[in-house]
Amino acid sequence: MLLKTCLPVFLAIAMLTFSSCKKKKKDNPAPNVQEETLAFELPEVQVGKYNMAQDSTYALKVNVTSKLPEKGVKVTLNVATETGLIPLPQDDIADISTTPFTITLRHLKPLKTYEVTIRLASLGNTGNVTPPQVFFLTNKSAE
Template sequence: MLLKTCFPAFLAVALLTFSSCKKKKSDNPAPSTQEETLAFVLPDVQLGKYNIAQDSTYALKLNITSKLPEKGVKVTLNVATETGNIPLGQDDIADIKATPVTITLRHLKPLKTYEVTVKLASLGNTGNVTAPQVFYLTNKSAE
């Protein structure tokens, strides 16, 4: 008799326990696509060393060696005089969606040396940023 009255209550508690532990599909978000860590090379320059420009412009080739992010890449370019660290304004660089890319440095003054810093950042993931690559560029023209 006791079994007949307790069994339905036990069964109800067991069903409620199992159904509450069951995971719902909305609890598990779809896995996001992971971006490969950005990496790039500047094949025409010697990093950390002095390079030579023959006039007021210098074409700089940039190759992204990692998988290109779906939304593209933003290039940050800083050009400043080696002594005094006076910035030299450059044209805006369009977001990169394919590689290789040529970036043209402009307004280089004769017989001046500039510190050039290049850094990339993913447009789809703000945490995917490269370490800056630095080189020096001297305009050897004597206008």
């Protein structure tokens, strides 16, 4: 008899306890800001083709054509010889927060051709990465 009267009371208390411990949703959750797909252009370079440098350095203008991410972008640069793909070390590029910006390629050897690959990645969204843009650069100086 005691079981018949105590059981409903016990179940009611248990239900109230579990329902009050449930995590409550926020009334106004922060909106999930979606970044625009990152895109850029190299206005002074013929992408996929051969370009000329006049000495051991080459200033390369980069223009981000999409909306620049809030946290900025990271530039990945790879410069290697066209034949053999031997890497040519370059200076580190600081994170970018303005557009357009300039990258200076250095240590270009005379009469050598290099394959230059550039890619941008959002600092706020690891999945927002541009496809690589590749061009070839020949140092025409004879030093």
